[in-house]
Structures are given as structure tokens and as C-alpha cells.
Amino acid sequence: MKTRTEHDLLGDREVCAEAYYGVQTLRAIENFDICGVKLSAYPKYIKALAIVKLAAAKANNDLGLLSDEISNAIIAACEELIDGKLVDQFPVDMIQGGAGTSTNMNANEVIANRALEIMGFEKGDYDHCHPNNHVNLSQSTNDAYPTGIKIGLMLMNEDLVANLKTLVASFRAKGVEFSDVIKMGRTQLQDAVPMTLGQEFEAWAENLSEEIERLNQNAKLFLEVNMGATAIGTGINSEPEYSELCIKHLCDATGMPIVLAGNLIEATPDTGSYVMYSSAVKRLAIKLSKICNDLRLLSSGPRCGFNEINLPAMQPGSSIMPGKVNPVIPEVVNQVAYKVIGNDLTVTFASEAGQLQLNVMEPVIVRSLFESMEMLENAMSTLRERCVDGITANVDHCREMVMNSIGIVTAVNPTLGYEASSRIAQRALSENRSVYDLILEEGLLTKEKLDEILAPERMIKPQKFIKA
Missing domain, CATH: 1.20.200.10 (Fumarase/aspartase (Central domain))
Structure with missing residues (x-):
């Protein structure tokens, strides 16, 4: 594998020459093999990170802290990420130590290296666009x-x-x-x-x-x-x-x-x-x-x-x-x-x-x-x-269960009263008979009036009481 040499606080490391990420991302890959779910699993998260870096670059350019050439290249790189490109260049595990520094640096390095290409330089040639000095300008991981x-x-x-x-x-x-x-x-x-x-x-x-x-x-x-x-x-x-x-x-x-x-x-x-x-x-x-x-x-x-x-x-x-x-x-x-x-x-x-x-x-x-x-x-x-x-x-089956249920006695409760309704319910349970048949047997209501009370449309919403 062809590599390029990058360095950070801890020394030099060889990074895949084709990779857009850099040495700090490489260390995060090695350090955090934790949940197996990478930043690349969430493209909208990468899009959001790119939006943050784009806004920062524009603000820094407004303030004269970034030249037009560098800021335009950073913005162009961010726009590519926003469009869904280079998602595979975010291999850092979602769960990581460092309060998100590895995620932030993964974004900084990818954006910096793509910006370098846009300006006509090689990846890793950070003199012209640096992950920290330019992409992360005026920022911390913590914001x-x-x-x-x-x-x-x-x-x-x-x-x-x-x-x-x-x-x-x-x-x-x-x-x-x-x-x-x-x-x-x-x-x-x-x-x-x-x-x-x-x-x-x-x-x-x-x-x-x-x-x-x-x-x-x-x-x-x-x-x-x-x-x-x-x-x-x-x-x-x-x-x-x-x-x-x-x-x-x-x-x-x-x-x-x-x-x-x-x-x-x-x-x-x-x-x-x-x-x-x-x-x-x-x-x-x-x-x-x-x-x-x-x-x-x-x-x-x-x-x-x-x-x-x-x-x-x-x-x-x-x-x-x-x-x-x-x-x-x-x-x-x-x-x-x-x-x-x-x-x-x-x-x-x-x-x-x-x-x-x-x-x-x-x-x-x-x-x-x-x-x-x-x-x-x-x-x-x-x-x-x-x-x-x-x-x-x-x-x-649904209707049959309704008609065989003791629960329909509630519908006749306003007409027959609680005591009579309770007696009918107890008889229905003990004798394994229907509420409907027992009400007719005891002559408490006529068939016509009972059918009116137990009509499905009456039992599923408020209705005027029917007198016995």
C-alpha cells in the first residue's frame, strides 16, 4: 500500500496515500474499536459536521482570517460532503474517548485534504491548508x-x-x-x-x-x-x-x-x-x-x-x-x-x-x-x-363475542337500573346463558326495546336514555 508520512504530537505515522483522513483519524481507528459502528453509518451526521465547517470557513473569511483561495477550497470540500461524497472517509468508531476530538479531527482532515486537491496540491501538504490551522480555525471540538x-x-x-x-x-x-x-x-x-x-x-x-x-x-x-x-x-x-x-x-x-x-x-x-x-x-x-x-x-x-x-x-x-x-x-x-x-x-x-x-x-x-x-x-x-x-x-367472530358477552349488560343499566342489571349479569355467569335471553325471560324489556338498546350504533357513543 502506498503511504504518505504525517505527524502529530505523538510523532510520525504512515497513512494510506489515497485516504482523505490523516494521522489523528488513524490513531482513532486504532484506539477505538468499540461498537463497530462508524461515523460513516450516519451520512446526515457527516453532512451536519460539514455544514459547521462550511459556516466557520465563511465566518473566518468574512473576518479576513482565511484567504479567499483557502476558504473557497474548504467551502467546496464541505459542499461535496454535504452532497454525500466521501462518506467512506469517516471510519472512526461512534463511541470514543476524547469528548469527540477524533470525530472533529476526522472531519478536519478529510476537508483539508480534499481542499488541497481542489487547490492543486497533494494530500498531506498541510502548509497550504491545515486541518487545525485552517479548517478548525476559531473552533474547538467543544463547540x-x-x-x-x-x-x-x-x-x-x-x-x-x-x-x-x-x-x-x-x-x-x-x-x-x-x-x-x-x-x-x-x-x-x-x-x-x-x-x-x-x-x-x-x-x-x-x-x-x-x-x-x-x-x-x-x-x-x-x-x-x-x-x-x-x-x-x-x-x-x-x-x-x-x-x-x-x-x-x-x-x-x-x-x-x-x-x-x-x-x-x-x-x-x-x-x-x-x-x-x-x-x-x-x-x-x-x-x-x-x-x-x-x-x-x-x-x-x-x-x-x-x-x-x-x-x-x-x-x-x-x-x-x-x-x-x-x-x-x-x-x-x-x-x-x-x-x-x-x-x-x-x-x-x-x-x-x-x-x-x-x-x-x-x-x-x-x-x-x-x-x-x-x-x-x-x-x-x-x-x-x-x-x-x-x-x-x-x-x-367479533360480533358474536359482543352478543355473548356479559359486558353488554352495561348498555341496559340506564334503563333497568344497577340492581336488576347486576342480577342479570350474575345469572348469565352462573347459568352460562346470554344477557339477552335472560332479560327477555324475566320480561324486563320487550324484544323490540331490547334490540333498540343493544343496536351496535347505540353502544359505541353517547345516546339518550331509553325508558323501560
């Missing part, structure tokens, strides 16, 4: 890195919310499809009162729809950044006008209303926005898991369970039991939810662990958040495409 994280999270939140909206639409469509399917509602796994299957699906749709606002609301916390804070928030090695200019260029590059934090010393170690957003992601995961529990329960059987709905058959369910088909899609979504809940706990511990003017645990925070978001996106797509869209209802 550039978290700003990149926050922009990356904003970009990924857009995808997560779009995916969630599509899943909500699928549940709503099933709500319409099943609007006339009468079934028994249940509380504490016991018969409650009738409802429609459509109402059940619409409730799930509404339950998930609430999370769209929660995710977007919490993501807005990422709009406050600390660019210009440099090392600890004092702004050392940046000019007074730098922050304002950099924020302006960040807004222009992203189209987002990004603002500078009011107190940069406070903002530099603060990870509160990650905690808040992680909680919203966890909340979505919990709701998805509960819905999947319901789907599994309602489809249980087919002969000895609820058997109210049929989930699409995805694969044979057993290596020993012929004919068995399992609810594998809801099951996998449950497991994703458990992982997201665990990641939220990781974010909590990592956020608490910061000391003094910096939180060095940000790498595991961003890894946890990115993983949760990616897994939830995949889980929601899978749930929609391979489960929800193909669900069918066992209409006759």
Missing part, C-alpha cells in the same frame, strides 16, 4: 462537535417524524376500514363495553400522532448552539464578531432558525437538550410497544385466543409445531422499544457524568440517540409495511 450533533439530530428528526406520520396514516386508514366492525372493549383484560374495531385503530393513530408534536417540540432545543465558545465557553482564539457571523452562515446553510446560546460557558457542558429529546424518543417507543402488545393479543389464537384480527403471515412460526404462525413483526418492534428505553438510560447517565466545563461523554450520547432513531425508523416502516397495512378483521 464544533456538539453543534454538528445538534444539526445532525435535527436532520434525522425530520426523517423520524415523516416515518411516524406515514404509520399514523396507516392506522387511520384501518380505522376507516373497520368503522362498522362491532367488538368488545376490555379493561384489565376483562369484558368492558362494546366499541368498534375502527375506534380501536383510530385511538392508536391518535396516540401516535401526539408524538409528532412532542418530537418536534423537543428537537427545537437543538437550535441553540455554542459556536464561538471554543474550549470552555470563554471564546479564546476566536474574534468578537465570529459567533454572530458563524450563526448567520449556519442559518443560511441549514434553513433552520439557529441561535447562539446566551451563556457559552453554561452551554458548553450542558446536555439537557439531549436528555429531553431522548425522553421523547423513549415515549414514542413505549407507545409503539404497547400498541404491538395489543396487536399480538387481539390476533392471538387462532382457535384458542381472542382472534379478533388477523396479522399478515410473515413466516412459519415453529420448527416443531406445523401450521403455527407467530406475530413476528410486533415482536421485533417490542424488542426495538426495549433497546430504545435502554439507550435513554445511557443518555441519562452520560449526561449526569459531565464534570466542570465539559461533558466528555457526548460520544455515547450521540451514538445512543442515533441508534434509537434509526431503529425506530426501521421498526415503524416494518410495522406499517409488513403488519398494519395487511391486517384483516374477523367480523362475525
Whole structure:
């Protein structure tokens, strides 16, 4: 392999001549073989880092700190990264020591070497464009890195919310499809009162729809950044006008209303926005898991369970039991939810662990958040495409269970009164007979009036009382 020699604080190293990254990235590759997930796994994160470096270059040029030639080359290199190029040049593990320095330097080195090529120089010829002196000018890892994280999270939140909206639409469509399917509602796994299957699906749709606002609301916390804070928030090695200019260029590059934090010393170690957003992601995961529990329960059987709905058959369910088909899609979504809940706990511990003017645990925070978001996106797509869209209802079975249920006695309670209704319910249970037949047998209501009270459309929404 052809190499080039690069040096850093610790000495000289040979770097692959074709690589756009440099010696500090090489050391990070060697030091951090931890989770096996590289920066390259998240192209939008790389895009966000490039946006930060682009804005910094423009601000430094505005201030006369970078020549037009160098700044234009850096900007051009950043634009290529923003367009999705050179993603494979980010081989650093997501989980790393150093508070994100390896990530920042990976970006600095790739951008510097691509800028050198654009200017007509060889990779590694850092006299003309240096990763630290030029690409990282007026910055520290401690402001550039978290700003990149926050922009990356904003970009990924857009995808997560779009995916969630599509899943909500699928549940709503099933709500319409099943609007006339009468079934028994249940509380504490016991018969409650009738409802429609459509109402059940619409409730799930509404339950998930609430999370769209929660995710977007919490993501807005990422709009406050600390660019210009440099090392600890004092702004050392940046000019007074730098922050304002950099924020302006960040807004222009992203189209987002990004603002500078009011107190940069406070903002530099603060990870509160990650905690808040992680909680919203966890909340979505919990709701998805509960819905999947319901789907599994309602489809249980087919002969000895609820058997109210049929989930699409995805694969044979057993290596020993012929004919068995399992609810594998809801099951996998449950497991994703458990992982997201665990990641939220990781974010909590990592956020608490910061000391003094910096939180060095940000790498595991961003890894946890990115993983949760990616897994939830995949889980929601899978749930929609391979489960929800193909669900069918066992209409006759649902109605039969309603008519045989003790729970329909609640519908006659306003007419017969609680005492008579309780007596009928007890008789129905002890004698294994239907509420309907017993009411007629005791002459409590005429068949016509009883049929009117027990009409499906009367039992699923508020109605005027009918007198006996």
C-alpha cells in the first residue's frame, strides 16, 4: 500500500496515500474499536459536521482570517460532503474517548485534504491548508462537535417524524376500514363495553400522532448552539464578531432558525437538550410497544385466543409445531422499544457524568440517540409495511363475542337500573346463558326495546336514555 508520512504530537505515522483522513483519524481507528459502528453509518451526521465547517470557513473569511483561495477550497470540500461524497472517509468508531476530538479531527482532515486537491496540491501538504490551522480555525471540538450533533439530530428528526406520520396514516386508514366492525372493549383484560374495531385503530393513530408534536417540540432545543465558545465557553482564539457571523452562515446553510446560546460557558457542558429529546424518543417507543402488545393479543389464537384480527403471515412460526404462525413483526418492534428505553438510560447517565466545563461523554450520547432513531425508523416502516397495512378483521367472530358477552349488560343499566342489571349479569355467569335471553325471560324489556338498546350504533357513543 502506498503511504504518505504525517505527524502529530505523538510523532510520525504512515497513512494510506489515497485516504482523505490523516494521522489523528488513524490513531482513532486504532484506539477505538468499540461498537463497530462508524461515523460513516450516519451520512446526515457527516453532512451536519460539514455544514459547521462550511459556516466557520465563511465566518473566518468574512473576518479576513482565511484567504479567499483557502476558504473557497474548504467551502467546496464541505459542499461535496454535504452532497454525500466521501462518506467512506469517516471510519472512526461512534463511541470514543476524547469528548469527540477524533470525530472533529476526522472531519478536519478529510476537508483539508480534499481542499488541497481542489487547490492543486497533494494530500498531506498541510502548509497550504491545515486541518487545525485552517479548517478548525476559531473552533474547538467543544463547540464544533456538539453543534454538528445538534444539526445532525435535527436532520434525522425530520426523517423520524415523516416515518411516524406515514404509520399514523396507516392506522387511520384501518380505522376507516373497520368503522362498522362491532367488538368488545376490555379493561384489565376483562369484558368492558362494546366499541368498534375502527375506534380501536383510530385511538392508536391518535396516540401516535401526539408524538409528532412532542418530537418536534423537543428537537427545537437543538437550535441553540455554542459556536464561538471554543474550549470552555470563554471564546479564546476566536474574534468578537465570529459567533454572530458563524450563526448567520449556519442559518443560511441549514434553513433552520439557529441561535447562539446566551451563556457559552453554561452551554458548553450542558446536555439537557439531549436528555429531553431522548425522553421523547423513549415515549414514542413505549407507545409503539404497547400498541404491538395489543396487536399480538387481539390476533392471538387462532382457535384458542381472542382472534379478533388477523396479522399478515410473515413466516412459519415453529420448527416443531406445523401450521403455527407467530406475530413476528410486533415482536421485533417490542424488542426495538426495549433497546430504545435502554439507550435513554445511557443518555441519562452520560449526561449526569459531565464534570466542570465539559461533558466528555457526548460520544455515547450521540451514538445512543442515533441508534434509537434509526431503529425506530426501521421498526415503524416494518410495522406499517409488513403488519398494519395487511391486517384483516374477523367480523362475525367479533360480533358474536359482543352478543355473548356479559359486558353488554352495561348498555341496559340506564334503563333497568344497577340492581336488576347486576342480577342479570350474575345469572348469565352462573347459568352460562346470554344477557339477552335472560332479560327477555324475566320480561324486563320487550324484544323490540331490547334490540333498540343493544343496536351496535347505540353502544359505541353517547345516546339518550331509553325508558323501560
